[in-house]
Amino acid sequence: MAPLSQLGLLASLAAVLSCSLAAALNAPKIHARVLDGPEALNKSYDYVIIGGGTAGLTVGDRLSEDGKTTVLVIENGELANSDEINNVRDRVSWNAEPWWLYNITSAPNKELENLESTVYIANVVGGSSALNGMQCVRGTTDDYDRWGSFFGNGSTWSWNGILPYFKKGLHFQPPSEEAVDQMPGIKYDEFYWGTTSRLYAGWPSFQWPGIKYQFEVFTELPGVEVPKDSGAGQTGVYWYPTFMDAEGSVNRSYARTGHWDNLNRANYDLITESKVTKIELDGNKATGVVFRPSEVDGEGVEFTTVKANKEVILSAGTIHSPQLLQLSGIGPRKLLESAGIEPKVELPGVGQNFHDHTTLHFEIKFRNYSIHPNRRDDFEDPDFIAWADELWDANRTGPWSRALWNTGAWLGLPVVAPEAYESIAAKVDAQNAADYLPTSSDPTVIAGYQARLASLAEAIRSSDNIFYSHYFSGDEPVNYFTYEHPLSLGTVNINISAPESEPIVDYRTYSNPVDFDIMLELARFHRRINVESPLLAQFDPVETSPGLNVTSREDWVAYMRHNTEPTAMHPTGTCAMMPLELGGVVDEQLRVYGVKGLRVVDASVMSVIVGVNLAGTVFAIAEKGADLIKNGSE
Numbered sequence: 001m002a003p004l005s006q007l008g009l010l011a012s013l014a015a016v017l018s019c020s021l022a023a024a025l026n027a028p029k030i031h032a033r034v035l036d037g038p039e040a041l042n043k044s045y046d047y048v049i050i051g052g053g054t055a056g057l058t059v060g061d062r063l064s065e066d067g068k069t070t071v072l073v074i075e076n077g078e079l080a081n082s083d084e085i086n087n088v089r090d091r092v093s094w095n096a097e098p099w100w101l102y103n104i105t106s107a108p109n110k111e112l113e114n115l116e117s118t119v120y121i122a123n124v125v126g127g128s129s130a131l132n133g134m135q136c137v138r139g140t141t142d143d144y145d146r147w148g149s150f151f152g153n154g155s156t157w158s159w160n161g162i163l164p165y166f167k168k169g170l171h172f173q174p175p176s177e178e179a180v181d182q183m184p185g186i187k188y189d190e191f192y193w194g195t196t197s198r199l200y201a202g203w204p205s206f207q208w209p210g211i212k213y214q215f216e217v218f219t220e221l222p223g224v225e226v227p228k229d230s231g232a233g234q235t236g237v238y239w240y241p242t243f244m245d246a247e248g249s250v251n252r253s254y255a256r257t258g259h260w261d262n263l264n265r266a267n268y269d270l271i272t273e274s275k276v277t278k279i280e281l282d283g284n285k286a287t288g289v290v291f292r293p294s295e296v297d298g299e300g301v302e303f304t305t306v307k308a309n310k311e312v313i314l315s316a317g318t319i320h321s322p323q324l325l326q327l328s329g330i331g332p333r334k335l336l337e338s339a340g341i342e343p344k345v346e347l348p349g350v351g352q353n354f355h356d357h358t359t360l361h362f363e364i365k366f367r368n369y370s371i372h373p374n375r376r377d378d379f380e381d382p383d384f385i386a387w388a389d390e391l392w393d394a395n396r397t398g399p400w401s402r403a404l405w406n407t408g409a410w411l412g413l414p415v416v417a418p419e420a421y422e423s424i425a426a427k428v429d430a431q432n433a434a435d436y437l438p439t440s441s442d443p444t445v446i447a448g449y450q451a452r453l454a455s456l457a458e459a460i461r462s463s464d465n466i467f468y469s470h471y472f473s474g475d476e477p478v479n480y481f482t483y484e485h486p487l488s489l490g491t492v493n494i495n496i497s498a499p500e501s502e503p504i505v506d507y508r509t510y511s512n513p514v515d516f517d518i519m520l521e522l523a524r525f526h527r528r529i530n531v532e533s534p535l536l537a538q539f540d541p542v543e544t545s546p547g548l549n550v551t552s553r554e555d556w557v558a559y560m561r562h563n564t565e566p567t568a569m570h571p572t573g574t575c576a577m578m579p580l581e582l583g584g585v586v587d588e589q590l591r592v593y594g595v596k597g598l599r600v601v602d603a604s605v606m607s608v609i610v611g612v613n614l615a616g617t618v619f620a621i622a623e624k625g626a627d628l629i630k631n632g633s634e
């Protein structure tokens with residue numbers, strides 16, 4: 001998550017500049033082969049992976065690690081050898097080159113006064129893990145047990161089933177003594193982590209002293225704990241690691257550094273700046289993919305077909321994976337027909353069930369700056385900057401080693417809204433799913449939503465499910481909080497008048513009106529804790545937005561309609577792993593229903609979003625997915 005206004009500004013510049021092939025040529029020498037162009041391709045590969053992002057590179061590494069299995073990854077973005085991506089100090093999200101982001105604006109959001117908002121996803125080798133906020137959080141046991149619950153008992157998609165893949169996927173670097181000294185209340189337990197991956201989860205050596213007050217305010221609440229580890233699967237208040245190599249370079253650790261750099265495998269190729277336009281089917285078997293150069297449009301574009309001997313793996317992310325299925329004739333029949341695409345496999349769930357975390361803008365200022373230990377105006381204070389620069393240059397310590405945030409509260413509704421949660425859950429139980437979906441929705445998609453609502457009603461009643469989260473910043477309070485389990489579902493569908501242009505991203509925020517009820521409780525709680533708590537009173541907080549005059553439900557809802565961000569940059573759900581009769585797109589082996597030799601492995605397979613930032617979960621899904629592919633049948 002990054003300051004939205006700044007990212008928006010950068011995204012709007014995206015088309016002004018175009019990327020160059022030069023980047024690929026300047027690449028370091030030790031890695032899987034980077035192809036200069038399609039003429040360098042082999043005729044076929046065992047596996048062809050679409051998308052060299054967070055999941056795609058993880059799967060590519062695992063499938064090729066035997067040195068024999070041949071793998072090709074096709075990535076739309078460039079191979080960016082850039083300090084901006086490596087450098088923790090720059091916290092790249094808002095220094096990103098505009099061409100590293102797709103240029104997508106959402107459909108008008110009805111309940112948000114027709115807001116059209118920027119859809120943030122990355123277009124670069126490493127995918128969104130190259131640009132994200134580097135926060136490494138895990139979610140609760142229920143988040144993972146829920147996925148399997150839709151398949152009945154005994155699914156391996158469960159907390160116990162995925163924990164080994166979190167351990168395999170993340171190399172834990174315990175905080176330094178220097179760090180622990182500055183982090184009162186930090187708890188960690190190495191049981192929940194591994195030490196073999198080249199993808200690192202580490203801690204900065206510096207903390208803002210003021211965070212301890214925020215930590216204290218939340219831990220004083222009845223029912224709130226500091227779990228023994230941030231990855232223990234519990235709600236509460238915790239310090240969590242940052243995706244960085246804290247014991248080594250103190251650089252960002254992401255899909256590229258963890259799963260591609262230094263591999264040097266003759267059986268593994270990567271082609272960049274190449275856009276896949278279609279998955280080829282022979283009957284109901286995926287045989288290969290078609291791609292073209294990403295930046296060339298119009299007449300004379302050359303298309304290349306590459307064959308997959310074993311499987312095609314779709315890892316293009318939540319926005320583009322469903323688009324590619326639909327372009328290939330796999331999706332809702334009526335939609336495909338209206339776009340002039342021959343339906344080959346009717347699969348009504350493709351592109352449905354789209355959701356994300358939402359955030360509410362909420363601005364608080366601490367007026368008594370003189371005593372606040374982490375004054376924001378420090379950032380303009382030359383003495384502070386000189387001191388911070390010196391530490392960073394000396395040994396990569398100090399404030400610039402902090403990346404983004406690594407402390408926060410992750411809480412369930414019984415804690416946030418003890419008086420209201422039961423009536424909210426009862427309301428959800430009474431809902432008829434069809435009332436809140438697009439009218440064209442298939443009965444199986446509706447049945448899937450009904451099952452999700454039943455599961456979420458239980459989640460509302462449980463303190464083991466995260467609904468509210470707030471990061472502790474240590475300077476000014478972060479100017480929003482996050483709603484971690486919205487009920488509303490949107491869609492990502494091809495544009496029927498231009499199917500190969502960007503798909504239509506329709507968030508449908510608040511299309512389920514209970515989301516207003518829940519957001520209202522979260523907002524009232526946020527004010528109670530951050531503005532009205534006695535402990536923070538010494539800093540003289542003032543709520544500048546919405547302001548204390550906003551108290552009635554009516555005024556809150558009006559405020560929400562103008563101040564909700566439909567995305568926390570965590571899109572998911574569009575190729576959901578659910579039973580077919582519940583509108584699922586992939587089965588428990590991540591195989592696309594009705595197609596042989598085709599799986600989806602990326603953030604889109606989550607049937608219900610987890611209550612935290614997604615990258616750690618995507619890495620674990622990819623690790624598990626790679627094992628399923630190695631061990632499973634087509």
Ligand SMILES: Cc1cc2nc3c(=O)[nH]c(=O)nc-3n(C[C@H](O)[C@H](O)[C@H](O)COP(=O)(O)OP(=O)(O)OC[C@H]3O[C@@H](n4cnc5c(N)ncnc54)[C@H](O)[C@@H]3O)c2cc1C
Binds near residue numbers: 615
């Ligand atoms: C700005 C930002 C900040 C975030 N902050 C955090 C955070 O702090 N912590 C956290 O845990 N999560 C965070 N997230 C979310 C997290 O990074 C993503 O959920 C996760 O990386 C998604 O992984 P993925 O593999 O599904 O997709 P991606 O990593 O996005 O990979 C998809 C890849 O497919 C490529 N592709 C798409 N279409 C095609 C095509 N047709 N042909 C070829 N290639 C194609 C794309 O270019 C991309 O490289 C953030 C995300 C963003 C964007």
Ligand SMILES: *[C@@H]1O[C@H](CO)[C@@H](O)[C@H](O)[C@H]1NC(C)=O
Binds near residue numbers: 011012013014
């Ligand atoms: C983004 O896309 C819009 C609509 O297609 C276009 O008008 C605009 O110029 C593009 N902007 C950038 C920065 O590419």
Ligand SMILES: *[C@@H]1O[C@H](CO)[C@@H](O)[C@H](O)[C@H]1NC(C)=O
Binds near residue numbers: 088
């Ligand atoms: C770490 O990042 C810096 C840029 O900030 C880069 O110069 C350096 O090579 C990187 N180190 C490693 C080991 O990748």
Ligand SMILES: *[C@@H]1O[C@H](CO)[C@@H](O)[C@H](O)[C@H]1NC(C)=O
Binds near residue numbers: 151152153
């Ligand atoms: C799962 O197991 C529980 C308890 O063992 C049982 O009550 C429930 O009916 C089972 N559900 C399914 C779908 O088999």
Ligand SMILES: *[C@@H]1O[C@H](CO)[C@@H](O)[C@H](O)[C@H]1NC(C)=O
Binds near residue numbers: 042266267269
């Ligand atoms: C491409 O083909 C060559 C020659 O057969 C082979 O040596 C190489 O390993 C292949 N590379 C990949 C990535 O399949």
Ligand SMILES: *[C@@H]1O[C@H](CO)[C@@H](O)[C@H](O)[C@H]1NC(C)=O
Binds near residue numbers: 178390394397
């Ligand atoms: C880093 O450098 C600073 C300034 O030279 C020094 O005070 C500090 O002890 C060093 N820290 C470590 C961990 O080496």
Ligand SMILES: *[C@@H]1O[C@H](CO)[C@@H](O)[C@H](O)[C@H]1NC(C)=O
Binds near residue numbers: 496497504
């Ligand atoms: C769909 O594509 C058409 C043709 O390019 C374009 O004019 C239209 O704006 C697109 N629709 C949306 C919602 O993006």
Ligand SMILES: *[C@@H]1O[C@H](CO)[C@@H](O)[C@H](O)[C@H]1NC(C)=O
Binds near residue numbers: 370
């Ligand atoms: C501001 O901080 C000072 C120093 O701790 C304290 O004495 C004073 O009471 C605070 N002012 C307010 C308005 O809280």
Ligand SMILES: *[C@@H]1O[C@H](CO)[C@@H](O)[C@H](O)[C@H]1NC(C)=O
Binds near residue numbers: 547555
């Ligand atoms: C609250 O006060 C602000 C600032 O005076 C004003 O702009 C806003 O409209 C008020 N809101 C309500 C609901 O009264």
